[in-house]
Amino acid sequence: MTKGKIIVVCVYSGRTPDSGVVSTVNYDGRRLGIHSGMPIMQAKKLSPPADTVFLPVDKEYYSQISGYIDAVIRSYCKKVVQASIDEWNAEDDNAAGIAKSIKEAIKKETSLVCSVGVSPSLLGAKMAASKSKPDGLLILDRDKEVEMISGSDIEKVPGIGGKTAEALRALGATWVKDIAKIPPLVLVETFGRKSGAWLNGLGKGEYDGGLGEEKEQVEVSRIGTLKEKTRDPYMILGKLDELESEAKEWLMGMKKSYKTVGIIFVTENLKTHTKSSSFKNPKGWNEDISKEKKMLVDEFLAENPLEIRRVGIRFGNFMDLGGQTTLF
DNA sequence: AATGATACTCGGC
DNA sequence: TTACGGCCGAGTATCATT
Numbered sequence: 001m002t003k004g005k006i007i008v009v010c011v012y013s014g015r016t017p018d019s020g021v022v023s024t025v026n027y028d029g030r031r032l033g034i035h036s037g038m039p040i041m042q043a044k045k046l047s048p049p050a051d052t053v054f055l056p057v058d059k060e061y062y063s064q065i066s067g068y069i070d071a072v073i074r075s076y077c078k079k080v081v082q083a084s085i086d087e088w089n090a091e092d093d094n095a096a097g098i099a100k101s102i103k104e105a106i107k108k109e110t111s112l113v114c115s116v117g118v119s120p121s122l123l124g125a126k127m128a129a130s131k132s133k134p135d136g137l138l139i140l141d142r143d144k145e146v147e148m149i150s151g152s153d154i155e156k157v158p159g160i161g162g163k164t165a166e167a168l169r170a171l172g173a174t175w176v177k178d179i180a181k182i183p184p185l186v187l188v189e190t191f192g193r194k195s196g197a198w199l200n201g202l203g204k205g206e207y208d209g210g211l212g213e214e215k216e217q218v219e220v221s222r223i224g225t226l227k228e229k230t231r232d233p234y235m236i237l238g239k240l241d242e243l244e245s246e247a248k249e250w251l252m253g254m255k256k257s258y259k260t261v262g263i264i265f266v267t268e269n270l271k272t273h274t275k276s277s278s279f280k281n282p283k284g285w286n287e288d289i290s291k292e293k294k295m296l297v298d299e300f301l302a303e304n305p306l307e308i309r310r311v312g313i314r315f316g317n318f319m320d321l322g323g324q325t326t327l328f
Numbered sequence: 329a330a331t332g333a334t335a336c337t338c339g340g341c
Numbered sequence: 342t343t344a345c346g347g348c349c350g351a352g353t354a355t356c357a358t359t
Contacts, residue, residue, distance in 0.1 A: 010346095011345095011346040011347070012346090013345080013346060013347095015345095018344085019344080019345075020345075020346065021345055021346050021347095022345095023341095023346080023347095024341095036341080037341095037345080037346085038344095038345080039343085039344045039345045040344085040345085041343080041344045041345090042343085042344055042345085044344095045344090057346095057347095059347095083341090084340085084341055084349090085341085086341085087341085158340085159339095159340085161338090161339055161340065162339085163338075163339070164339085192352065192353065193352090193353085194351080194352060194353085195351095195352075215350080217349080217350095218349090218350075219349075219350085220348095220349090221347085221348065221349075222347085222348085223346080223347055223348070224346090224347085225345095225346075225347095260334075260335090262335085262336090266345095266346095270345065272337075272338090273336085273337090274335075274336055274337080275335085275336090276334080276335060276336080277334090277335090278333080278334060278335090309345090310346080310347090312347080312348090317333090317334085
């Protein structure tokens with residue numbers, strides 16, 4: 001029985017029985033300071049064992065539920081873009097009118113509660129939904145939207161994470177409205193052309209409008225944690241073989257060929273590095289790439305002295321081949 | 329110099 | 342005292358081609 005308990009949902013890496021991180025945690029757990037991304041061992045120290053349940057993530061199950069919710073939302077809204085496994089962005093001429101019905105339909109279908117935000121901009125809607133968590137509905141007009149966003153902590157703005165927030169605070173901005181005091185040139189210098197311009201607009205109350213289009217997946221990757229950290233190419237390549245098969249199952253199912261293969265390395269200091277190379281002609285999922293993998297691994301080991309903790313493989317630059325099915 | 333392709337890092341969820 | 346996943350896309354740097 002899990003009623004009244006702290007529920008910690010974890011990604012177990014398999015390295016040791018408790019190694020891994022927290023994926024998510026219920027509100028009782030959050031009150032104790034447990035949060036996503038936290039090492040499982042740290043969460044254990046913060047939670048009373050008798051009142052806490054640690055569960056592994058079950059992504060297949062979440063995907064199934066996600067599909068049910070997707071169908072509900074699409075039955076109500078003119079335009080829908082699924083943003084992640086548990087977030088949808090939608091447009092409708094009668095957004096404020098249907099929001100409550102959508103909440104109720106999702107509850108009826110899945111017995112889950114959700115939060116809905118309605119606002120003139122996508123950014124405002126997302127923040128309104130976040131603000132009304134865990135079971136809320138918040139509808140804003142343009143004035144209320146500006147009031148909410150400009151008065152918000154920079155860290156609460158989707159698109160501003162820990163690193164960006166820290167850099168903004170170093171420039172004197174704690175609240176969104178403070179960003180307007182930073183010269184646009186400084187924003188561009190610090191955050192780059194695109195992000196700098198976006199932040200500048202944010203400070204001035206210019207929030208991007210629509211949803212954009214649903215995007216096609218452009219790469220597939222599989223990453224895993226090694227039993228122990230190592231620099232042994234044989235160990236690394238062995239793990240990569242497993243991961244390659246998994247990624248290629250996806251390619252096969254989606255009937256995709258690829259032109260780019262990349263290897264992802266996470267070193268003992270938890271820093272991520274990548275090495276990739278592209279082929280002139282697209283490769284099918286049955287083609288051998290062991291030479292290329294070895295090249296990329298050797299190349300990385302030659303230029304980085306640290307031990308490797310996790311490795312991954314990535315396929316990208318998918319090609320539409322038209323009638324050339326003989327490749328497979 | 330301009331354009332497009334590729335390589336790589338960052339960070340959200 | 343420390344403890345640490347598995348994805349994905351965006352953005353930008355860098356390279357190749359013309």
